[in-house]
Amino acid sequence: MRDVTIPGSSWGNRLLQVYDPTTNVFAAGGGIGQGLGMAIGTGIAKPDTPTLAIIGDGGLQVHLGELCTLADERPHVIVALFNDGGYGVLRNLQDAKDSPRRAVDLATPDHALLARSLGLDHELVTETGGFDRALAAAVQRRSPTIIEIDVASLLPRPEPMVPPVNVP
Numbered sequence: 442m443r444d445v446t447i448p449g450s451s452w453g454n455r456l457l458q459v460y461d462p463t464t465n466v467f468a469a470g471g472g473i474g475q476g477l478g479m480a481i482g483t484g485i486a487k488p489d490t491p492t493l494a495i496i497g498d499g500g501l502q503v504h505l506g507e508l509c510t511l512a513d514e515r516p517h518v519i520v521a522l523f524n525d526g527g528y529g530v531l532r533n534l535q536d537a538k539d540s541p542r543r544a545v546d547l548a549t550p551d552h553a554l555l556a557r558s559l560g561l562d563h564e565l566v567t568e569t570g571g572f573d574r575a576l577a578a579a580v581q582r583r584s585p586t587i588i589e590i591d592v593a594s595l596l597p598r599p600e601p602m603v604p605p606v607n608v609p
């Protein structure tokens with residue numbers, strides 16, 4: 442499940458290999474945040490298959506209450522939470538226009554504390570290789586997990602504007 446976040450719309454929409462259309466969930470209307478609810482529904486519908494949800498920190502805050510549903514229902518949903526401290530795509534657009542940043546750097550909850558308060562597993566990823574390990578562990582555990590990716594610590598740094606990708 443891909444919410445409307447930069448990793449979702451840059452490589453997620455372009456490079457992720459999809460072999461079965463029923464495994465490809467996307468909020469076509471483009472509203473941020475509804476992805477978590479859609480991922481929970483997917484996880485309940487397909488209990489034997491882990492559901493990976495790619496969600497940004499801004500989108501998550503819009504539908505934060507869905508974390509309680511995740512804790513209640515406990516489907517096998519793994520949330521890859523890309524935390525860049527705000528509305529990254531809008532921040533990039535404002536910077537590209539040399540306009541002052543306005544309402545894009547957001548107060549961000551401590552997701553580790555938030556997850557703990559709901560009995561959800563949480564792992565923080567601060568380097569590229571860490572994601573594979575965290576994902577493999579979450580798939581094994583079969584319990585809902587938030588893998589929080591600290592975008593600012595990733596190297597190489599994501600480009601502000603990702604050019605079109607040619608796939609052979």
Ligand SMILES: Cc1ncc(C[n+]2csc(CCOP(=O)(O)OP(=O)(O)O)c2C)c(N)n1
Nearest residue numbers: 446447472473497498499500527528529530
């Ligand atoms: C409900 C809703 N409100 C506002 C927007 C406009 N919008 C599009 S992307 C975006 C930022 C999303 O931030 P985040 O989920 O953190 O992803 P990032 O861009 O930082 O990767 C916003 C506010 C939207 N698409 N849907």
Ligand SMILES: [Mg+2]
Nearest residue numbers: 497498527529
């Ligand atoms: Mg963000």
